[in-house]
Structure formats: C-alpha cells, structure tokens
C-alpha cells in the first residue's frame with residue numbers, strides 16, 4: 001500500500017481510532033473494510049489500542065491481584081512489567097499482524113519509543129505507575145504517516161527520568177488526537193455506541209453525558225471513553241465517536257455510532 005491518504009503535509013486529515021481491549025479479539029472484516037474506506041476517502045488513520053482483559057488474564061496467571069481505582073489500574077512495579085509485556089509484546093503485535101494480513105502498512109510504536117507519550121505520575125502513592133500524558137511528541141507519528149504507515153500505538157508513557165507509566169488507552173487516544181489535530185477521534189468498542197435504556201443514541205452533548213453519568217446510565221468503561229471524547233472535542237477535534245468494532249462503522253462517507261459534541265450548538 002502506497003503513502004496512504006497522503007495529500008501533502010498541510011492537508012493531512014488524520015483520524016485517531018482507539019481499539020478497546022473488549023473487542024480486539026473480535027475485530028472482523030467490517031472493521032478492516034471501514035479502515036479501507038477511510039483511507040480511500042483520504043483519511044490517515046492512527047490507531048491506539050487498549051488491552052485491559054489480556055492484562056487481567058496475564059496477572060491472573062502470575063497470581064497478581066487486579067485492582068482498579070476510578071477506572072484506572074493500580075499498577076505496582078511488577079504489574080507495570082506485565083502491562084508492558086502484554087500491551088507492547090502481545091496486543092500490539094497481534095493487531096499489527098492482523099492489519100498486515102489485511103494489506104495495511106502497520107507500524108507498531110510503544111508510546112515510550114522516541115519519548116512519544118511524555119507522562120507524569122497521577123498519584124504515585126495511590127495508583128503506582130499510572131500516568132497522565134503531559135506532552136505528545138508528534139514527530140514519530142507524523143513520520144510514520146508521511147511514509148505511508150499506520151502508527152499502532154501502545155498507551156505506555158515515559159517520564160522525564162525514564163520511568164514507564166501505564167496510561168488508560170482512551171485518555172491516550174484523546175491526547176494524541178489533540179496533539180496531531182485529528183479530524184476525528186473514534187473509540188471502537190464492543191457495543192454499537194452509547195445505549196440509553198437499550199436504545200442506540202446517535203448524538204450526545206456534554207450536558208446530556210454529564211446527567212447520564214450522574215444517573216448511572218453511562219457507567220464503567222464507558223465513562224473514560226465519553227470523558228476522553230469530550231476533552232478531544234473541547235480541544236478542537238471536530239467530532240468524537242463511540243463505535244462498534246464488529247460492525248462497519250464507516251461506509252459511503254458516513255460514520256455509524258454515537259457522535260459526541262462539546263456543545264449543543266454543534267447540532268443546531
């Protein structure tokens with residue numbers, strides 16, 4: 001595949017696609033066909049992946065307790081080693097292989113490579129080796145895109161003094177989308193979008209999201225997704241979407257799933 005969607009440095013339209021661990025094993029042709037259509041329409045995808053369930057399985061194998069605090073994995077030094085082993089050594093490799101099998105040019109990047117995802121501890125005492133991204137070095141990502149590769153980024157950050165930190169994949173995707181000024185940030189997961197009372201909602205604004213979090217109709221792993229989606233749109237990313245990795249999420253120039261907007265006005 002040649003220089004995907006390359007229209008010149010000033011006109012690159014990038015789309016960040018976060019693939020959640022909940023759906024990585026179930027990605028099918030619908031996902032890869034959507035990716036193909038996006039590229040045919042001139043978009044350059046940047047993939048960020050999760051892998052929470054695979055980390056849980058490996059921790060179980062090593063008989064290490066899994067603990068979450070506010071949706072973030074409490075990560076001691078040993079857990080961090082396993083997080084990196086699984087995300088970078090296993091999940092990233094599997095996703096790159098799947099992409100290669102479907103004729104995409106995938107380039108795996110551990111977020112700490114080239115100090116791509118610069119990070120700081122959130123709460124060293126309470127959470128351990130868990131980070132928040134302080135700066136995204138976009139050079140490596142843009143270099144890959146300009147050379148016709150799809151960057152496939154593992155959400156591992158690096159501190160100034162070289163410590164590796166575990167970053168929630170949703171937050172990493174939003175930070176990357178903001179830094180590269182992506183057109184869109186799409187969160188691929190195991191549901192069709194945001195469901196309220198079992199019904200798919202096509203659009204949601206920040207105030208609607210806030211009340212759904214408060215009344216419990218948005219909960220668990222969907223919370224960091226909608227918060228990341230909102231922070232991306234508030235920082236200038238055109239649209240954020242929650243979409244399914246099992247269905248064709250992009251077809252004939254249309255996206256399918258839930259679109260999230262920072263303000264009501266966007267849809268007026």
Ligand SMILES: Nc1ncnc2c1ncn2[C@@H]1O[C@H](COP(=O)(O)OP(=O)(O)O)[C@@H](O)[C@H]1O
Pocket residue numbers: 019020021022023050052188189190191193194195196217218219220221222223
């Ligand atoms: N309102 C909602 N609509 C759809 N899914 C929701 C909602 N609230 C919570 N969820 C849950 O969020 C899950 C997706 O989050 P998560 O399991 O963390 O996915 P991923 O691994 O893809 O990041 C869904 O499978 C569902 O159980």
Ligand SMILES: CC(=O)N[C@@H](CCC(=O)OP(=O)(O)O)C(=O)O
Pocket residue numbers: 019020021022049050051052053055071072073083130131155166167168169170221
């Ligand atoms: C700090 C933190 O919680 N990091 C996540 C990183 C993986 C992830 O985000 O995976 P999903 O997208 O599948 O949830 C974790 O350790 O599970």
